[in-house]
Each structure stands twice: as structure tokens, then as C-alpha cells.
Amino acid sequence: MARGTALPGAPTPLGARFHAGPGGAAGTNFALWAGGAEGVDLCLFDDEGRETRCELAEQSNQIWHGHVPGVLPGTRYGFRVHGRWDPWTGARWNPAKLLLDPYARAVDGEFSLPPEVYGHVRDWPEQHVADTVRDDRDSAPHVPKGVVVHDEYPAEEWIDDRRPKTPWADTVLYEVHVKGFTRRHPGVPEHLRGTYAGLAHPAAIEHLTRLGVTAVELLPVHQFAHEDHLLKRGLRNYWGYNSIGYFAPHAGYAARGSRGEQVGEFRDMVRALHAAGIEVILDVVYNHTAEADERGPMLSLRGIDNRGYYRLQQDPRHYTDFTGCGNTLNVVQPHVLRLITDSLRYWVAEMGVDGFRFDLAAALARAGRDGAEQSVDMFSPFLAVIAQDPVLRRVKLIAEPWDVGSGGYQVGAFPPLWAEWNDRYRDAARDFWRGALPDARDLGFRLSGSSDLYAWGGRSPQASVNYVTAHDGFTMRDLVSYDHKHNEANGEGNRDGSSGNRSWNCGVEGETDQPEVTALRRRQLRNLLSTLLLSTGVPMLVAGDELGRTQGGNNNAYCQDNEIGWVDWSLLREPGWRELCALTARLIRLRREHPVLRRRDFFTGRPVLAEGLRDLAWFTARGTEMTEDDWFAPAPTLGMFLSGRDIPGRDERGARVLDDSFLLVLHAGAEPAGFTLPDRPWAVAWEVLVDTAAEQQEEPPGTVHAAGARLEVTDRSFLLLRARPQGPPAQGAVRSVETRQS
Numbered sequence: 001m002a003r004g005t006a007l008p009g010a011p012t013p014l015g016a017r018f019h020a021g022p023g024g025a026a027g028t029n030f031a032l033w034a035g036g037a038e039g040v041d042l043c044l045f046d047d048e049g050r051e052t053r054c055e056l057a058e059q060s061n062q063i064w065h066g067h068v069p070g071v072l073p074g075t076r077y078g079f080r081v082h083g084r085w086d087p088w089t090g091a092r093w094n095p096a097k098l099l100l101d102p103y104a105r106a107v108d109g110e111f112s113l114p115p116e117v118y119g120h121v122r123d124w125p126e127q128h129v130a131d132t133v134r135d136d137r138d139s140a141p142h143v144p145k146g147v148v149v150h151d152e153y154p155a156e157e158w159i160d161d162r163r164p165k166t167p168w169a170d171t172v173l174y175e176v177h178v179k180g181f182t183r184r185h186p187g188v189p190e191h192l193r194g195t196y197a198g199l200a201h202p203a204a205i206e207h208l209t210r211l212g213v214t215a216v217e218l219l220p221v222h223q224f225a226h227e228d229h230l231l232k233r234g235l236r237n238y239w240g241y242n243s244i245g246y247f248a249p250h251a252g253y254a255a256r257g258s259r260g261e262q263v264g265e266f267r268d269m270v271r272a273l274h275a276a277g278i279e280v281i282l283d284v285v286y287n288h289t290a291e292a293d294e295r296g297p298m299l300s301l302r303g304i305d306n307r308g309y310y311r312l313q314q315d316p317r318h319y320t321d322f323t324g325c326g327n328t329l330n331v332v333q334p335h336v337l338r339l340i341t342d343s344l345r346y347w348v349a350e351m352g353v354d355g356f357r358f359d360l361a362a363a364l365a366r367a368g369r370d371g372a373e374q375s376v377d378m379f380s381p382f383l384a385v386i387a388q389d390p391v392l393r394r395v396k397l398i399a400e401p402w403d404v405g406s407g408g409y410q411v412g413a414f415p416p417l418w419a420e421w422n423d424r425y426r427d428a429a430r431d432f433w434r435g436a437l438p439d440a441r442d443l444g445f446r447l448s449g450s451s452d453l454y455a456w457g458g459r460s461p462q463a464s465v466n467y468v469t470a471h472d473g474f475t476m477r478d479l480v481s482y483d484h485k486h487n488e489a490n491g492e493g494n495r496d497g498s499s500g501n502r503s504w505n506c507g508v509e510g511e512t513d514q515p516e517v518t519a520l521r522r523r524q525l526r527n528l529l530s531t532l533l534l535s536t537g538v539p540m541l542v543a544g545d546e547l548g549r550t551q552g553g554n555n556n557a558y559c560q561d562n563e564i565g566w567v568d569w570s571l572l573r574e575p576g577w578r579e580l581c582a583l584t585a586r587l588i589r590l591r592r593e594h595p596v597l598r599r600r601d602f603f604t605g606r607p608v609l610a611e612g613l614r615d616l617a618w619f620t621a622r623g624t625e626m627t628e629d630d631w632f633a634p635a636p637t638l639g640m641f642l643s644g645r646d647i648p649g650r651d652e653r654g655a656r657v658l659d660d661s662f663l664l665v666l667h668a669g670a671e672p673a674g675f676t677l678p679d680r681p682w683a684v685a686w687e688v689l690v691d692t693a694a695e696q697q698e699e700p701p702g703t704v705h706a707a708g709a710r711l712e713v714t715d716r717s718f719l720l721l722r723a724r725p726q727g728p729p730a731q732g733a734v735r736s737v738e739t740r741q742s
Helices: 127-132 178-182 202-211 228-232 261-275 301-309 334-349 381-388 423-433 441-447 515-534 569-573 577-593
Strands: 002-005 015-019 027-033 039-045 051-055 058-060 063-069 076-082 145-147 173-176 215-218 222-224 243-249 279-284 355-358 396-399 418-422 464-466 538-542 616-619 637-642 662-667 673-676 685-691 704-706 710-713 717-724
Touching: 027 076, 027 301, 039 063, 051 063, 076 301, 173 178, 202 261, 202 577, 243 261, 243 334, 261 279, 279 334, 279 396, 301 334, 334 381, 418 423, 423 441, 423 464, 423 515, 441 637, 515 538, 515 577, 515 662, 515 717, 569 577, 577 685, 637 673, 662 673, 662 710, 710 717
Parallel strands: 002 051, 173 215, 173 538, 215 279, 279 355, 355 396, 396 418, 418 464, 464 538
Antiparallel strands: 015 027, 027 063, 039 051, 039 076, 058 063, 076 145, 222 243, 616 637, 637 662, 662 717, 673 710, 685 704, 685 717
């Protein structure tokens, strides 16, 4: 093993930063925060894997640093950190283990998990103390390396006017897995499928623009590792919620290579999506890392400063776990908080992304030191830093507002600037359409923006990210096809994944060729999509739900990097699924065209102007306004009136915002039902725009019915009607009102 010499260099910025230097003296500065360490070696690797070590002899405020001339972009590197091995006090330094730079901009190589990768002796006879016995075998041949990249980009690269900057009220989110979206896409060249370049391909972007979504929310793209228990079963971590490199685009999604090429490919993808008017939101996992608990591998932070980077229990040998993944990052430690915020700013300023969805965000908001109470605090250092940061406070911020610890459920509690995944919307929509809501109150709040959760502190309906499905759980098709999870392919005895799915199989478990069951399931899908996309708040679709994608009843496909987890584009060639996709696009278009469907303010139940109607009114199937007693009674049928003449605020030219008025009719009953259309002053007549009883939707103008008329509404169906200023056409021009069948 060769040894080299590092010049003093500089303590900032952290990580590896290449620069040409005066007179063309190119080289790279390396800087690593390792509080409490006794020494740090920089390890450089050539193409044959030969290692050269350079001692970083300079230390400034616990940051070890040095400049190495001649180190160019593409060079692979890691660190070895020296210090005490005393797990009983939380000290786990082990210089035999090569450690990934937390600030590495690119990562080359696959993670494997042989015994050498662990800091302790895994097969120690006394297993209950195995994590306390140091393993001195070299891990370098078995772990990936950081890559020096040329990251001095032109200052004008991501200037603001090149971003779509879609207002929250106009946003439609589309949750996407980078690989799974294009892995089977026939319009994407084979060598690009499953990559950043594949998502940037015109064939992939064309589907997004045809649907009309405004933002892709990408499942984790930070470099991640696969868990040992999955590798032993021949599986892989597919979703990516096992991060180990917070600055590096996951190399497995790159078509061009992994020696820094992934950085440019990711940035080109963002450019292509921006050019199509589509924002890029990253699902980020700063709550834990891939190093798991004390029995996990030593890949990076554990070997750099275990006590600094992780929350430890009162017995510091063990980790505090608010995440269910073995560890929790110690966000109250200033350098850990710096790591997270530096990472976030990097993805915005240098990679061009438009916002973030924070996995288990409640874990990031926990205050308190190790061994003390660590409760969720909305004035925590993490939330305070984000609120005042001039870069981060301007992008979209979405919280998954819970973790697995005590007091971790925080839906409705995050401060202004933040939107939240609203699982209460998910539950109410699912329960209503399967006929399990005890009364109408919860559904009323969810359809109208969840004011009971978010009407405080200056928040708006856009704080509620409404969703029926997400990556975690059933697809929408499986939601109406399975009563029970079927996760046998995961190899965990079907014990993994939630058993409380609020699903209904429409009478038959799994796929069936019974036409009446198939028709009902497709109608239920149309109901769910219509409800989601016409509710007040920010809707989120999951990629493939608009096509009828199925995972065969697997509600936890985190390890299914195969046809189970990938989008099946052949569904577009099948009757029924084509029409479902067309309906989804139509619903999004209606939302885009009508400001009353994407209100920026909560409803008041009062008119905005003296001559107006109430901005929101609720109707029973009898055509009468709902009373307090009606809200507390079972309500399989509900009418929701939205007044286009009573929208608060003004447009960008200062003019009043005026729109059509609409009536949403939701009927979850198992039998057809009559619904009396509200009479004057609500409308003179009503035009049908969406009727989920029909697989093929009418193009406008739709059938017009006189106000006060009684409609026969198909069992389990949804209607969207537009108020007309004049009555129906002359006698004989209106179709007879019949029960509509699918």
C-alpha cells in the first residue's frame, strides 16, 4: 500500500472539491468533520483498486482537511478514521473500515455485506455482545467509493426563471419511481429504460404532459444500500429508503456510468422535465441511514463519529430508533444539521430540484439530547433552520408528518411553509367508497380542504396533500381487488406490510373474469380518481394508477425490483384501462381550467359578495341542504356545491376570480338511488360533465337536466355537474333520465 502527502488545504467546503488552482496546478481539497476522532486518513484508489493513503494532518474545529495535488475528477476515494473502540460509551472508531464521505457527490461500486464490512465480529460466539468486539479485517474491497466530480457549474445554470415555479394551488403531484416508471416502457430505448435518462426521454415526458401533472415526486434518488436480509433472499431494496449518500444521485439509475457521469445525467433529466413545465420533488430520507442498529454494517457515519451522528439511548451502546430502521440521525447536533441543510441546498442550487418530501419528518422535528426526552417540537432546530434559510424556504416542502416513536403522529401540526401527506384524507376516501364511513362529517372536511386540520397559523388548503394510494400500500387497482395483503414474494411469511388497508375486493379476492365484478371495480377506480382530483387541496397520484397497475395484492413491494414493482405499459393497449387513463387526464384538465376546483383559501360557508351564494353548500339526496342531524347520520349519498361566483381573492391583473359553479354527487350505496338536483337560486339547470357509471365519458356539452329534477344515480358512482344559467334544451332534446349502468 502506497502512502502520499496531503498539503494543509482548507476546512471548507466539506467533502471533495476539485479546482484547477493557480497556474494549472490542479488538485482536490478534502474536508471531513469527525468530532472526537484521533486521526483521519484519506484513501485514494486507482482503476485496479490499489490504495494510496494520505494522512489529513490538519484539524480545524474538528474538521480534518488536506489538499492533494494531481487528484482529478473521476478519482475514487474514502476515509479511514482513527479513535477509540469502546461501544459501551458509544465510541466505534475502526480504521480497518473504509468509510464513504458523507459529502461525496458521486458513488462508484455496489454495496455488498460480507463480514468484513461490519465494524464488529458478526459471528462472535456470544451473540449478545458481538457488536462490542472489533473486527480488524479490511473492508475496502467490499464497499463502494466516493468519486471526485467537477462540480463548479455556471452560475446561471438554475436561474429562477427556468424553473416552472408552479403555485401550490395549481400543483398535481405524481409519485414516480425512477427505474420502475420506464423499465418496461416500449417507447424508451432499451439501454435507457430504468434510468434518469429514461425518465427524461420524450416518450416518458409525453405521458406526463398528456396526463397534465405538474410535478414528479421521485422516490429516493440519494445513493442507497441494500439490506443484508434482502440480499440473502436474492432480493434488493427497490424503493430506496435506505440512504447512505445524501449528495450522490443513486448510481444504479444512471445510464452513462458511475464515475461522476450520474451527476450530469440527473441534471439533464431535471432540465428536460423543467422544459416540459414539470417540477421535480425529491423524496428524501434524512431520518435514518443504511447502517441500521448496533448490529449493522459500518459504511460511513458510524465509523466517522457514531456519538455525533446518531441519537443514542441512555445506554450509549444502543441506538434510539424513531424510524423502525434501527437508528435515527442526531439532528440536534449542529454538524448533522449542517449535513442535511447543505445537502438540501445542493440539490436545489446545483441539481435544480424544486422541493422535497421528507420521509418520517416527525423524527427530524424531535428535540432533546441523548438519554433525555426527545419529543416532537415544532420549534425544533431543524424546522427553525429551514424556515429562515433563504434557499430552502422558497421551495416546496412536504412532510410525512409522523414517525414510529411515542407522540410521533403529527398530522396538521407542521408550521406554515409546510404541506403534509394527509392520511386522514386517504382513510376517509377509502372508507366512503367501500361503505364503511359511520357518518358524513369526516368526508365533508376532507373534500373541502381539511380545514379542521390546517385552518390555523396562516395555512391554506394547499397544506393538505390528498392521496388515496402511495408507494407504500396497495395500488389503486389492488385496493378494489383485494381484502387482504399478499406479500408472499417478499419472503417474510406475509407478516410484513399493513393488515389494515381499508380495501374492498368487490366480492372476489384477486383477479377475476366475472364481468360484473370487473365492471364494479373499474367504476370504483373512476370514483376514487374523481374524488381525489376534484377535492380541495393538492392531489397526489401514484404512477400507474391511471393505467390500472397491479402488484398482485402485494402492499409492501419495497423489495420487488421486477415486474411486480414496475409500471406495466401494455395496459394502455387494453380496453377499459385506456379509458381510465383518459378520464384521469380529463379530471386534471377540469381542475386546471376551473379555479373553484383548486381554491387558495378555505371555504367559509358564506357569500363573498352581497349578491353571491354561499361559497360551499352541502345537499342530501332529497335536494335539501344538510342539517346538523344529517352530518351525524349515515350518508351513502352526498352533494357538494361549489360556487364559482364566491371565490375570494383576485387574479394577477387585480380582477375578481369568476368561474362556473359545480355540484359533486357522491353515491356509495350498493343500490341505485334518487338524487334531486338543487333548484334556484343554486342553478337553473345542470350539465353532466363526469359520470363514473359510464366507462366512456361524454364530451361536453353533456346531458342537461332541469334544476329540481330527480336523477336516478347508479349504485357506487360519482357525478360532476356544472350549473347552467339557462334551462335544458327544448322538449325532446334531453335524453330520458334513467339509471345509468356501467
